[in-house]
Amino acid sequence: MNLPNHTALGDRFNISRWALEHPALTRYLMVVLMLMGFAAYFQLGQDEDPPFTFRAMVIQASWPGATAQQIADQVTDKIEKSLQDVSHADKIRSFTKPGESITVFQLKDNVPPKDVPDLWYQVRKKVGEVRPFLPQGVQGPFFNDEYGDVFGSIYALSSDGFSREEVREQADHVRQALLQVKDVAKVEIFGIQPEKLYIEVSQQRLAQLGLDFTQVISQISAQNAVESAGLLNAGSANFQVRVQGQFTSPEALAGVPIRAVNPQTGALHGVLG
Structure with a gap:
């Protein structure tokens, strides 16, 4: 029967024993580590709206009057096959209903954010190559790769005694001014009422x-x-x-x-x- 080598075990460095045998130095190291951690906390990167790259795009096409089977066979299937040639493709999901086709194209998670715009260009190019082969009457395909955008601030304009057109012009001036602000990437106006003239004939x-x-x-x-x-x-x-x-x-x-x-x-x- 082999007995454990107590001499070998005793020769190993034991940090707990060393800390108990050197209490002054241990307390000094603990204080230094606490001060360093406290200082590093205030140097951490901070961002109110941290950048996040969505690696997904929605391709939508409509064919008024077509059945779900016609859309799937003549529109959705062709779009899916063209997307299979795009590099770094991860998932392709399609949803078909009468008159409408929706395809969600997703990239792999390891794709660098700087390469995403180039890949979206490839998607538009590949789908654009099959557009002439889609049935007559198909509207689109339309691409949406900005649905992940979030707005950090929302401002509302109200008017008293001004027309809707005057409010729209003022909102456009505000938009142009906000676009000049540093780090502002996108400004959109919602709730615009387009000018229309209605003719009622007797x-x-x-x-x-x-x-x-x-x-x-x-x-x-x-x-x-x-x-x-x-x-x-x-x-x-x-x-x-x-x-x-x-x-x-x-x-x-x-x-x-x-x-x-x-x-x-x-x-x-x-x-x-």
């Missing part, structure tokens, strides 16, 4: 003039068309000829002449409801 008046609504719209479109009127050659200089008549205000739209069949000519406001 059906009784249209019947009196022998018009239908399609004729009214076509005449308005012809009046507001922007087309080239040619060039005027004046020797050493050329001058572009422009035809005036585009709508610049609601009053100008209301005053556009509408020609009836009987024949009569009247302003648009004469057929409004």
Whole structure:
């Protein structure tokens, strides 16, 4: 039977025994380590919004009127096969429903953040190569690689006595100013109300003039068309000829002449409801 070698065990360095035999030096080292840790705590990197790279992209396409099986066979399958050729691909997930195809392309976690933009370019290029082979009527594909963006601050603008267009212009000025601030990467405006003009036509008046609504719209479109009127050659200089008549205000739209069949000519406001 072999007995343990007590002499060999005793010759090993025992840090606990050494600390008990040198209490003054042990306390000194503990104080030094505590001070060093306390100083290092205030030197740690701090970032209110730490950068985080999303390694996923959403590719979306729509085909109005198509069934889920048609979308899967003729759209989603082609997109998936094109994405398989992209380097560093990790997962490809697809969701298909009638009229819509959604594909989520995910990169491997070990891809460096600086290489992600180049890979997104490859994705757009590969999918763009199959776009001519998609069925007629397919809208897209559309790419979204910014859905992981977060906003550090949200500001709201309210108005009293100002129109929505004036508020929009002021919001755009604020956006331009914020983009000049250091470290500001992106500023978006939400809640914009686009300007629209609604034309309500009196059906009784249209019947009196022998018009239908399609004729009214076509005449308005012809009046507001922007087309080239040619060039005027004046020797050493050329001058572009422009035809005036585009709508610049609601009053100008209301005053556009509408020609009836009987024949009569009247302003648009004469057929409004």
